[in-house]
Amino acid sequence: MFPVLEIAHSPLTPLWFILISVLWIGFFFLEGFDFGVAMLLPFMGKDDRDRRVMVNTIGPVWDGNEVWLITAGGAMFAAFPGWYATMFSGLYLPLLLVLFGLILRGVSFEYRSKHPSSQWRTTFDAMATIGSFLPTLVLGVGFANFVRGIALGPSPTLNGDAPLVTTSFWGLFTPFALVGGILFVVLFCAHGAGFVALKTTGHMHQRAGRTASTLGWAAAVVMAAWALMFNLMYAPAGSLQHTLTWVIGILAVLLVVVGALLSGRGRDGLAFVLNGAAITAMMAAMFIKMWGNIGFRPVGVDFDMWIASSTPYTLKIMTISTSIFLPLVLAYQIWSYWVFRKRISKEAIPSDIAPASA
Amino acid sequence: MDAQLIARWQFGITTVYHFLFVPITIALSMLVAVLQTIWYKTSNDGYLKLTKFFGNLFLINFALGVVTGIVQEFQFGMNWSEYSRFVGDIFGAPLALEALLAFFMESTFIGLWIFGWDKLPKLAHLACMYLTAIGTMVSAVFILAANSWMQNPVGAKYNPVTRRAELTDFGALFTNPVFKATIFHQLAASYMVAGALVAAIAFWHLSRVARGRRTSQLSDAVEVEEARTWRWATKFGAWVLIIAGLGIVVSGDYQGKVMTDAQPMKMAAAEGAYQETSDFSILTIGTLDGSEEVFAIKVPGMLGYLGNGKWGSTIKGIDDLKNVNLNQYTYRRKDGTQTELQSSYQQVLRSHVAKDGVKLEPNIPVSYWTFRIMITLGMIAILAGLVMLVWLAKDRNPGHRRWLSVVLVLIPLMPLFANSFGWIFTEMGRQPWIVAGVLPTLSAVSPGVSAGTVLFSTILYTVLYGVLAVVEVGLFWKYMKKGLPDVAQADSDQDEDAPLSYAY
Numbered sequence: 001m002f003p004v005l006e007i008a009h010s011p012l013t014p015l016w017f018i019l020i021s022v023l024w025i026g027f028f029f030l031e032g033f034d035f036g037v038a039m040l041l042p043f044m045g046k047d048d049r050d051r052r053v054m055v056n057t058i059g060p061v062w063d064g065n066e067v068w069l070i071t072a073g074g075a076m077f078a079a080f081p082g083w084y085a086t087m088f089s090g091l092y093l094p095l096l097l098v099l100f101g102l103i104l105r106g107v108s109f110e111y112r113s114k115h116p117s118s119q120w121r122t123t124f125d126a127m128a129t130i131g132s133f134l135p136t137l138v139l140g141v142g143f144a145n146f147v148r149g150i151a152l153g154p155s156p157t158l159n160g161d162a163p164l165v166t167t168s169f170w171g172l173f174t175p176f177a178l179v180g181g182i183l184f185v186v187l188f189c190a191h192g193a194g195f196v197a198l199k200t201t202g203h204m205h206q207r208a209g210r211t212a213s214t215l216g217w218a219a220a221v222v223m224a225a226w227a228l229m230f231n232l233m234y235a236p237a238g239s240l241q242h243t244l245t246w247v248i249g250i251l252a253v254l255l256v257v258v259g260a261l262l263s264g265r266g267r268d269g270l271a272f273v274l275n276g277a278a279i280t281a282m283m284a285a286m287f288i289k290m291w292g293n294i295g296f297r298p299v300g301v302d303f304d305m306w307i308a309s310s311t312p313y314t315l316k317i318m319t320i321s322t323s324i325f326l327p328l329v330l331a332y333q334i335w336s337y338w339v340f341r342k343r344i345s346k347e348a349i350p351s352d353i354a355p356a357s358a
Numbered sequence: 359m360d361a362q363l364i365a366r367w368q369f370g371i372t373t374v375y376h377f378l379f380v381p382i383t384i385a386l387s388m389l390v391a392v393l394q395t396i397w398y399k400t401s402n403d404g405y406l407k408l409t410k411f412f413g414n415l416f417l418i419n420f421a422l423g424v425v426t427g428i429v430q431e432f433q434f435g436m437n438w439s440e441y442s443r444f445v446g447d448i449f450g451a452p453l454a455l456e457a458l459l460a461f462f463m464e465s466t467f468i469g470l471w472i473f474g475w476d477k478l479p480k481l482a483h484l485a486c487m488y489l490t491a492i493g494t495m496v497s498a499v500f501i502l503a504a505n506s507w508m509q510n511p512v513g514a515k516y517n518p519v520t521r522r523a524e525l526t527d528f529g530a531l532f533t534n535p536v537f538k539a540t541i542f543h544q545l546a547a548s549y550m551v552a553g554a555l556v557a558a559i560a561f562w563h564l565s566r567v568a569r570g571r572r573t574s575q576l577s578d579a580v581e582v583e584e585a586r587t588w589r590w591a592t593k594f595g596a597w598v599l600i601i602a603g604l605g606i607v608v609s610g611d612y613q614g615k616v617m618t619d620a621q622p623m624k625m626a627a628a629e630g631a632y633q634e635t636s637d638f639s640i641l642t643i644g645t646l647d648g649s650e651e652v653f654a655i656k657v658p659g660m661l662g663y664l665g666n667g668k669w670g671s672t673i674k675g676i677d678d679l680k681n682v683n684l685n686q687y688t689y690r691r692k693d694g695t696q697t698e699l700q701s702s703y704q705q706v707l708r709s710h711v712a713k714d715g716v717k718l719e720p721n722i723p724v725s726y727w728t729f730r731i732m733i734t735l736g737m738i739a740i741l742a743g744l745v746m747l748v749w750l751a752k753d754r755n756p757g758h759r760r761w762l763s764v765v766l767v768l769i770p771l772m773p774l775f776a777n778s779f780g781w782i783f784t785e786m787g788r789q790p791w792i793v794a795g796v797l798p799t800l801s802a803v804s805p806g807v808s809a810g811t812v813l814f815s816t817i818l819y820t821v822l823y824g825v826l827a828v829v830e831v832g833l834f835w836k837y838m839k840k841g842l843p844d845v846a847q848a849d850s851d852q853d854e855d856a857p858l859s860y861a862y
Contacts, residue, residue, distance in 0.1 A: 059469070059472075059473060060469040060470065060472065060473040060474075061469060062469075063424065063465035063466075063468065063469055064462065064465045064466040064469060066428075066465070067457060067461045067462050067465050067466075069428075070427075070428055070431060070457045070461055071454065071457040071458055071461070071462070073431055073432065073435075073457075074431065074450070074453045074454035074455075074456065074457040074458070075454045075457075075458075077431075077434065077435065077442060077446055077449075077450035077453055077454060078446065078450030078451045078453065078454035078455075079450070079454070080446075081442055081443055081445075081446020081447060081450055081522075082443055082446070084434075084435045084442055084446060084450070085435055085439035085440070085442040085443040085446065085804075086439070086443075087435065088432060088434075088435025088436045088439065088442070089435060089436055089437075089439035089804035089805075089806055089807055090806060092436050092804075092807055092811055092815070093811065095432055095436060096436075096815050096818065099428065099429055099432055100818065100822070102425065102428055103425040103426070103428075103429070103822060103826075106421060106424055106425035107421055107422065107425055107826060107829070109421075110417065110418070110420075110421035111418075111421065111829065111833065114418065114833050114836075114837070115833070115836070155805045155806055156805075157440050157801065157805050158440065158706075158710050158801040159440075159443075159444060159521040159522065159706070160521050162439070162440060162443060162805060164805060164806040165806065310446065310447045310450065310451075310525075311447050311517075311520075311524045311525060313524075313525055313526070313528075314447050314448070314450075314451055314524075314525045314528075317451060317525075317528050318451060318454065318455075321455055321458065321459075322458065325458050325459055326458070329458065329462045329463075329466075332462075332463075332466055332467075333462070333466055336466050336469060336470050339470060339474060339477055339478060340473060340477065
């Protein structure tokens with residue numbers, strides 16, 4: 001399917017494509033819910049104590065969740081420098097929006113309680129909401145474009161032709177891409193509401209459960225539309241790939257439906273896991289579609305995952321380090337979730353506006 | 359203005375800004391861990407108060423370090439895609455490992471530390487701060503290995519088939535002499551900043567509490583306790599500053615020699631030496647093209663020691679080096695050799711770049727002055743540490759004076775800005791190369807990104823960073839003035855249903 005090049009093909013190249021998919025899935029599974037919680041702040045948080053309950057559900061873990069993105073970016077740089085170079089320079093403005101959002105939200109969590117003024121808090125809460133909405137929407141639009149394949153053309157450089165994105169910024173907003181963006185927003189909001197339901201007691205718990213159920217049904221509808229468009233419009237060429245994207249697409253819809261049902265019945269834990277599984281399935285379908293061409297349609301220039309890949313030697317070093325350290329990272333991240341496993345109640349939040357210091 | 363120039367400004371602005379937070383993060387995390395250790399050992403509330411006080415300042419600073427760091431990672435791909443494509447096989451690995459080994463560790467354990475005060479056993483909670491601090495150091499190791507490779511590209515060669523630089527020896531990144539010199543210099547520089555910060559803040563609070571009285575003259579028990587705590591913290595910070603200052607001198611001396619070996623042009627530029635010389639210029643005012651000297655203070659022979667370890671020996675001047683390099687559009691180390699990558703890429707480089715007329719020397723005035731400002735600021739900081747220690751000798755305490763407050767604000771800024779100027783020197787002194795002797799900066803920029811786009815993002819970052827700076831400084835100021843926090847709390851016998859610590 002792809003031209004055989006005079007490059008040392010390494011079996012580690014496909015492995016790293018899979019590992020990078022795993023990093024992105026980890027990012028969306030985890031940061032998906034904390035994006036969602038922050039997006040829901042103005043809707044589910046009726047007063048400041050409500051919002052504090054919500055922010056504190058993700059407080060100890062959001063920073064660690066975000067590192068999944070930084071690691072995914074770093075891994076793309078190391079394992080597929082060509083991919084990293086073409087994608088990051090070609091999607092400059094969308095990535096700028098993502099960065100802008102991430103800066104706003106990162107600061108807002110840390111600073112919202114550092115000054116006893118409601119104006120101050122409202123400002124930072126709004127920043128958290130906008131800062132979570134922007135990356136969610138842009139990444140949804142972006143990944144839909146990878147399913148479709150972003151057009152590439154050659155650009156002469158010092159070292160020969162570089163594959164360069166030729167699709168314009170506005171050209172990224174196709175109907176399918178917009179559905180992708182909406183899907184990410186709705187799905188992550190449902191995931192976030194599910195997390196708040198799982199982590200709280202009392203009124204907040206009930207409100208979050210209802211929201212998770214409602215949003216879950218909405219997400220199911222959008223997911224169904226997305227999966228249909230995906231498979232009807234952009235079905236991958238290979239027969240196995242084609243079968244897989246259909247099966248996984250349908251599975252993703254089913255997972256969201258069952259998640260919504262369970263949210264309605266107060267089965268918070270299972271509902272949350274199923275929603276996460278739906279995100280995993282959705283992302284997996286996209287990466288299956290991106291297999292080989294890594295999300296691009298090159299015209300007049302050679303570009304695929306083999307060309308974009310690092311050397312077997314670099315990949316070997318990366319593979320060894322990752323097999324030692326990724327289990328360790330998973331272990332302590334899981335431990336941190338375990339330490340903060342208890343539910344939070346609004347009553348337990350001091351009404352005193354000055355927060356406990358570090 | 360072309361995209362390359364704006365992209366360079368963007369990298370400079372975002373990096374210098376990011377690096378205002380990094381040294382504090384690296385060293386203050388460890389100092390907080392040490393304070394917490396002393397509290398753990400002694401159960402003295404004073405140390406717990408200091409832990410929480412400086413812990414809070416650390417967190418305010420940490421937040422901005424994190425959010426500005428992600429911009430740095432993305433920038434390589436966004437603005438410097440041809441750099442990323444060309445060296446990603448080598449440069450990407452340390453960056454990815456930094457995220458995997460360091461960032462996960464820092465971010466997870468800082469979360470556990472902030473929220474874990476009443477959730478974790480005391481020792482486990484303390485370990486969280488140590489792991490955070492170790493994470494920041496691991497991060498420094500990888501990022502400096504990557505940067506040192508740009509200064510001295512070892513362990514790689516050019517592959518004409520893939521048309522890029524490829525890694526041949528990963529270990530070489532960490533045995534790179536430039537890396538070995540830089541890591542110690544940078545860690546010491548970070549500890550100078552944190553030490554100065556702790557000492558200056560504690561000294562100010564001490565002057566406020568004691569107002570020039572001797573500790574034995576204070577009658578109020580609370581005041582006595584507070585004065586003791588701040589006195590101890592001042593001395594602690596001052597010692598950290600002075601010991602790190604010694605580290606700076608020793609590692610800086612070593613670094614000068616390594617730099618002369620690997621990047622002779624950078625050393626010549628730091629001296630503004632156009633011809634071969636052995637004199638160290640403390641201050642030269644004149645035309646910087648070297649033709650006329652208006653006024654100069656020089657130490658004869660000293661440059662030979664700084665550059666070669668031998669008093670009176672000479673280093674090559676800018677013109678000498680330029681003549682050698684211009685010859686074939688090549689780049690050579692002091693002993694005339696090249697790294698494998700430099701020599702294997704030389705042919706391609708010559709045919710492609712010579713016609714573009716790349717200037718072969720860095721900006722001389724910038725190199726000359728940043729080098730001197732770095733050294734001067736660092737020396738003043740060490741001196742300030744000594745003065746504070748002498749001031750506190752015997753039972754004496756400082757008085758509360760307006761001028762003293764101003765001076766105390768300046769003290770941590772000295773080593774902090776010394777860091778900034780040191781980095782400006784290191785990076786500007788490497789020019790015109792993004793990878794010394796291999797890739798010229800102008801051919802590393804993203805070919806498809808317009809000057810307007812880079813300008814737009816530069817303005818966006820600058821405005822956003824400016825606003826954040828105001829918020830950060832405001833918060834830092836507020837928590838700094840607040841003084842020691844109240845730690846009157848129930849002992850660890852917590853009710854099972856007690857809430858988590860709420861930091862947010």
